[in-house]
Amino acid sequence: MPKAASHTPPWLCRPSPAASFFTRDPSKKHDSRIQNENGEYIGPQRTLAHRDTEVFAVVDNQIRWADLATLKAEWSPKPKSSPKKGKASTKKGIEEDEKTASYRILTVPVYGQIKQLVISPNGAFMAIVTAHTVHIAILPDRSHLSSTERTPLRLKTYQLGPTTHVIPESPVVSALWHPLGVHSNVEACIVTITADAAVRVWELDRNNHWSFDRPSLAIDLKKLVDGTSSDEDFTPLGFGKNKGFSADSFDMEVATACFGGTAQPAEDAWAPMTLWVAMRPGDLYALCPLLPSKWRALPATIPALSATIVPKLAVIEEQYSGIEGADDDLIACRQQYEWLKEIDDQNSANISDVDGAEILKRPSNPSVIPRLQGPFQFDADEQFNDLEITDFIIIPPRLDTAALMTGEDDEGILEENAEEGLPYTTVCLSTSSGRVHICLELDGVEGQWLPKAKANTFTTPLSEPADLLLVESLDTVRENLREANCWPTFTLDTDSRYSFYLTTSNNVSFISLSSWAQRLEAEIQSEDTAGSQFRLNVLCDGNIAAREVLIQLNENDPSLSEEPKHLTNALLLSDYDLGQLLLTYRGSTPQAVELDEQQNPVLASFSESLCGDFDRLATQNLQPLQPLHKPRRSPYQVPAIFYANEPLKSFVDEHVPHRHRSTLHEPIRLSPSTLDMIAAAHRVLAAHTGSLEKAAADLFRRCERLRGEMRDQLESIAIVADRIKNVSSHIGEDGQRQEGSRSEDVLNDRLDAAKQRQKQLAQRYSDIRSKMSKLGGRPLSEKEKSWIGEVDLLSTAIEKKVTDEEQTMRTRLETAKSLAEELLAEVKEIAKAQPPSTSEDHAITISPSSQPKIPQKLQRAKVVDAMKMVERESAVIDAITERLERLNTSFS
Structure with missing residues (x-):
């Protein structure tokens, strides 16, 4: 688990050049178009994106670019001395600062507040998403952006669907670059999902502007969920058409969407072509396979699909052929076989390799539109009645390399794809209350299609709910810090796919499932099933996720009073120059954490327990020692009000009418207009001075708290010094320590006691381990099983309440x-009654009447x-x- 080495490094704080990258213009007010009538946040804040060490951020609804590695290298801890300037020199200095700014503004013709920035996998395109529009910008090369010229750069942009994503239509909730799409400097593939459950696949080509106007594939999920044949029309209604009313308008209101994988070699073959869609009430749906007309197939994709589909079809045809009730499974498997066969039959001349991947055409048989699978639901308790999904991530199952390499001599693919992971899909959902639900999908999601419109070929498909296994629910926001406008978002970790970061309105937390996933995987793959049920219960009843809060904002901080009420999505930057940096911002204040190397939580907990044992052994009959190092917290950020311009400078332009400005140069006359102007100036100045007073008071309180903490540290150091002095002092016959005396025997005795304690702990650990191995290593005998059953029966009979009809x-x-x-x-x-017999073989004589x-x-x-x-x-x-x-x- 990563530990916070430091919070917000100095090169990101004022007056460093990197801090100006996030600084808003004080004269501009915060745009309220991202808030509703009550001022509550109504959508995710994904206005921070990166391309390697390059960072793109939205400040004052402007897209800014900066290279953090360059800013860190240019930062110097020594402040630059500048001579005093007059008014003219001050104005000239401000203009020079604007020209030599540490960032560059990228201008785009976008109307409305920018809500999301999504960069393509190869970094050539950037999707700019507002509430109702989507623009595709062509990103210049890094060398072009990092030139000495700092004037605003206008990007070449294309509006995606000028008659599709417009203000009268449904808002856009997600824009996802397809992981299997063909991405180059000319081509790209993006999928947009709107709130009315409309999924559109756009295959972009800079040489064909028509590709930006209409999608290559459009699906209305509200039609598809009730569809019975693949020949039906599932296209969403066009612009200006009446859509009518339906109950699905509420039940299928989309919250967000994501793909089931990122096209990694170790993932399941179906995962990157599965689109998961989460609805606001909590239902999840899956579209598999969702592919563009041209898609990239990884080297292990087609062999993995063949190793899964062909044996399953052979088993179903052999065992269930002609059995009523198994026809649906047989036909569904045949559909997968026909779909795979069309891929295998493609002409090799039309296949080209790009980075080791094959470019294939999308099969048209059975259909280009897959069947909608779901809804996937989990059994939530009554306490989870506020299930309103805001974001979710899908951790795909691992690739079954054993089945893939069956009968193969070459183990190259196996070594390439060997990676630990669970064979099940892991689903992590976040709600508006800050709660995270971790679920498992055990059945797996495979390709499914609707039948053709022919009689007696397929039964009417039913969209039956599928169950998700709820593993754990976490509260990431404390009750007293919970905000009504919270919209948590996820950020994937680069080190492990079972770890992620969660960004809420006022904190960023790290959540890891790696330890639990490794233990569960080892138990599932174990050949010895004796005691497996017991160990699985222990795994599920214990702690599933390890959580640590890395960033926590104080809502009472006056520096945040004028800022927006939500953090942006967190970014994890990993670079040789930057290290491992977790970055986010809120308004004009950047929030960052420098993370150290990964640590084993088991070893950390064991070392903490040993330290506690030694402390108890060494401090018997003494007062508990206070920790010398206080918990780390974010450093002091200078409030933006200290850097704001004087409000009276722009007072005349904003509050004085043009026809009255000539009277400002005349002597003051008592009149109603003069009184109104003075009252307005007083309100503006009072608000500004009030903010200054709050910021100054907060700085004073911080200084007082710092003095108190330093006093506590000095007292702790004095206590430690006394204890160090007493450790080696000699104890007299009266039991009192003698001042100024030293004895090596005292130190040796304490060291021997610590070693003995360590040996006892190691022996206890080995004994417990041997007992557990014996319990789980061999099956129970028949005698032990009968004895356990008899004890259970006897205990049940004793504890059972006796009634009149039962027998005690x-x-x-x-x-x-x-x-x-x-x-x-x-x-x-x-x-x-039997007479004695003389011989064993002699028969017994009985009277005839007997x-x-x-x-x-x-x-x-x-x-x-x-x-x-x-x-x-x-x-x-x-x-x-x-x-x-x-x-x-x-x-x-």
Whole structure:
């Protein structure tokens, strides 16, 4: 788990050049178009993007560019001395600062507040998303942007769907670059999802402007969820057409969407071509496969699909052919086989390699539009009645390399794709209340299509809900810090795909599932299933996710009072010059954390426990020692009000009418207009001075707190110094320490005690480990199983409440005793009635009026069996009597 080495490094704080990259213009007010009538936030804040070390941010609705590696290299801790300037020189200095700014403004013809910046995988395009419009900008090369020229640069942009994504239509909630699309400096593929559940695939080509006007594939999910045939029309209604009212307008209101994978070699083959869509009420749907007309196939994609589809089809045809109820599975598998066969039959001349990937055409059989799978739901408790999805991520299952390499001699693909991971899809959802739900999808999502419009070929498909296994729910925001306008967003980690960052309105947290996923994977792959159920219960009942808060804002901080009420999405930058940097910002204040190397949480917890044991051993009969190092917190950020311009400079232009400006140069006359002007100036000046007073008061409180903390640190150091002095001091015969004395025996005794304590801990650990290995390493014998069943039956009978109709244990014991006595009496009477015999082989003589003759051997065998049965009953009765006596003794 990464640890925070420092918060907001100096090269990002004022007056460094990097701090000016996020500084807003104080004269401009915050645009309220991203807020509703109540002032609450109504969408995600993804206005921070990066391309390697290049950062793109939206400030004052302007797109700014900067290279953080260059800014850090140019930063110097020594402030530059500047001579005093007059008014003219001050104005000239401001103009020079604007020309030598550390960032560059990228101008785009975009109307409305920019809500999202999404950069293509190869860094050639950038999607600029507002509430209703999408623009595709062509990004220049880094060398062109980092030139000495700092004037605003106008980017070449294309509006995506001028008659599709417009203000009268439904707002855009997500814009995703397709992971399997063909991305180059000329071509790209992007998928847009609107709030009315319309999915559109755009295959962009700079040489064909028509590709920016209409999508290559458009699907209305509200039509598709009720579709029965692939021949139906699932295209969304065009511009200006009446859509009518439907209950799906609320149940299928899209919150966000994401692809199931990022086209990595170790992912499942179906994952990167699966589009997951999350609805605001909490339902999830999946479209698989969703492909453009030209798509990239990784080297292991087609072999993995063949290794999955072909054996499954053979098994279904062999076992379930002709069985009623299995026809749907058989036809669905045949559809996958036909889809894969069309890919294999493509002409090799039309296939080209790009970075080791093959460019293939999208199959048209069975259909280009897949079936909508879902809804996927999980069983939430009553306490989760506020399930309003804001964002989610999908962690794809690992590639089944064992099935892929069956019968193959070449292990190159296996080594390339060998990576740890679960064979199940992991779904992590965030809600508006700041709660994170972690679920598992156990069945897997594969390609499915609707049937053709022919009779007796396919039963009517039903969209039945699929269950998600809820593993854990986390509260990432404390109750007293929870905001009503919270819109949490996820950021994937670069080190592990089972780790991610969650950005809320006032904090950024790191959440890791890596440790749990590794233990679960080892248990699933284990060949020894003895005790597996017990270990799985322990894994699921314990802590699933490890969480650590990296950034926490104080809402009472006056420097944040005038800022927007939500943090932007966090970025994780990993570079040799920058290190590992987690960056976000809020208004004009950047928030960053420098992360150190990964640490093993098991070793960290073990070392902490050992330190605690040594502290308890060394500080017996002493007061607890306060920690010398206080918890790290973000450094002091200078409020923007200290750098703001004087409000009276622009007062005349904003509040004085043009026809009254000539009177400002005349002597003041008492009039209503003069009184109104002075009152307006007083309001403006009072607001400015009030903000200055709050910022100055906060700085004073911080200085007082710093003095108090320094005093506490000095007291702690003095206590430590006294303890160090007492450690080696000699203890006299009266039990008191002697001042100024030193004894090595005291140190040796303490060291021996610590070593002995360490040996005891190691021995206890080894004993517990050996016991657990014995319990889980061998199966239970029949005798142990019968003994466990008998103990459970006896405990259930004792703890069970006795009613009038039920028989108590004592009554059952008396009945058993009476039956045993009667059996014994009958056996004795039978034995007395039999005459003595002289030979074992001689038959028993019985009078003709009695029963027929019975051989002596058979009679004796029957008697022996009866005696054994009586002995067993007597033993059981004696055992029950002894246990009841012990229980009565223990209860008394």
